[in-house]
Amino acid sequence: MAVGTERAAASADDVWVPRPWVVRSATREIGDTVTLEIEPRDASAARPVAPGQFMMLYIFGVGEVPISVSGTGPTSGLLHTVRDVGAVTHALCNLGVGDVLGARGPFGSAWPIDEHKGCDVVIAAGGIGLAPLRPVVRHVLERRGEYDDVVVLYGSRQPDQLLYTPEFERWRAAGIQVEVTVDHADQTWDGHIGVVPTLVRHARFQVDEAAAFLCGPEVMMRFMAQELVDRGVVPERIHLSLERNMKCAVGMCGRCQLGPEFLCLDGPVFPWTRVERLMAVPEL
């Protein structure tokens, strides 16, 4: 009998099954981080993907992890930049061209870039957090005229842990201000030293016209958002991408909850105003 059983459009049993995708290229970005370009083996498995969304990437017999889209490849492929921190990410980082992995998705919410056309754009990232934001930078690059001042504020622990540095010149050439900082400098470093929020004072943008997109450690995002709000950025125009444990990505395993939010369905990208209070509560 059908008591309150509404039939949903997609069945989760289907979305639970990883489809075969093929590695088209694998590029070591820095010591522990690799960018994979992957393509579905069967073109029908391809779905439109928006910047900010993530895929569940599966290594046969090892496990599955959420990884954001860090760009789109030249054809139908997706780029994923993976940092080797454990069993699954290690296996992902060791894939070679032609290898097959499993993938399902995309899942989650997207960066609201189009909604902020005409704005100044502040992109602030820490560490691997630049990966989910690179599609935003590329989006802005491709439509440079549609946005006003664009600033990338980026930091990592050490100079050799900075991602995508070869691209920075191209970004700067398109009139994007790129400010980079590290926590611990070495002899080679003559740039900023300190945490990412300290870069805001070097950034050239109009606070009342700015939209901000943040991704990195939660403390960094909280300080960054606060700093931007203090300077006059409209809180509703600040967006950030959050991370939690995730197993299903379809709102059923319950693990990615932050207060009322399911990060996999409602996030990972949220407006700051929606999560500010939740992020302030320790161990929520």
Next chain:
Amino acid sequence: MTATSVLAAEHLDRLFQALARREYTCVGPTVRDGAIVYDRIEGAADLPRGFTDTQAPGEYRLERRDDDACFAYVVGPHSWKKYLFPPERRLWRLRRSDGSIERVDADEPPPRYAFIGVRACEIAALLIQDRVFTGGPHSDTYYGRAREDAFVVAVSCTESAPTCFCSSMGTGPAVTGDCDLALTELVGEQHVFLVEAHSPAGRELVDELDLQPAATEQEHAARAAVGAAAQQERALDPEGLPELMGKSLESPRWDEIAERCLACANCTLVCPTCFCSDVEDISDLTGEHAERWRRWDSCFNPGFSYLHGGDVRRATAAKYRQWLTHKLGTWVEQFDTSGCVGCGRCITWCPVGIDITAEVPKLAKGEAS
């Protein structure tokens, strides 16, 4: 109004026979290991006839009754979720062949269950899990199919336990619909079941049983018995609970509860609405086959909120806060219903007897002061 008919207790097996003719797999209450649990049952003889349970915070005991009542117990450690959302289920099996991967198993159709003895609070729990598993943008096909096929024989409670608070939650003890058949058991001079059909399938089955209509006195007696069960010593006022939970996130009460809570996860496992799960990926020795299994998990378990080498919720206080604020608070925002049905299982099966109906007023007091 649905007409009420009478089934004599000695003919209860006719109901099982009618369900068997319809090729249902009957599952329902039976006595095992000192508790009334849900399992395969073949007929009336498998029911906990002559048994009842006594419950208190942290306490459950089976006792003999001096009559032959089949449903004069309350609720045990099991709930129907174990059939719709099995404690472990294989999601898929993949094979690696010529460099690719392909699925080699098919979605197995769930059994066509007849649930025997579903209580009003448990119907409420089914309706809540319907929203969790089939009401969102993605749907759990197994749950959806098992649920759609299930034939629900509900029973209105004529006894309630001291741990029950369904009256205050508005979920029981009377069954008012959302089932196929609703029974009320009357013991006394005559041992009978009053039967109401609440669906076309239920009506068809009642017609086949060829029952007599209930006498007015019997209907009165049934109402009185269910009405007596509605008098409950525990209560939880659902009004304003989400707001209270939202305001209490940093209450010092969580630390006090954490001094007692063992983070054993019992409360979430016995809860008929908790839905959290983990997955395990395994592969065989040849490395050619891999499977994914989904298993019940709990926000109390280590690793549940694992991120970057540690759990987000490490302290027991944070874990207990997740359970209570989810169940009574954020659930409403997520699914437009409370996650609590007032069945009292979390109170009975908590080894240290933590009682949510006592903890909520303490949180409210903390807020007020």
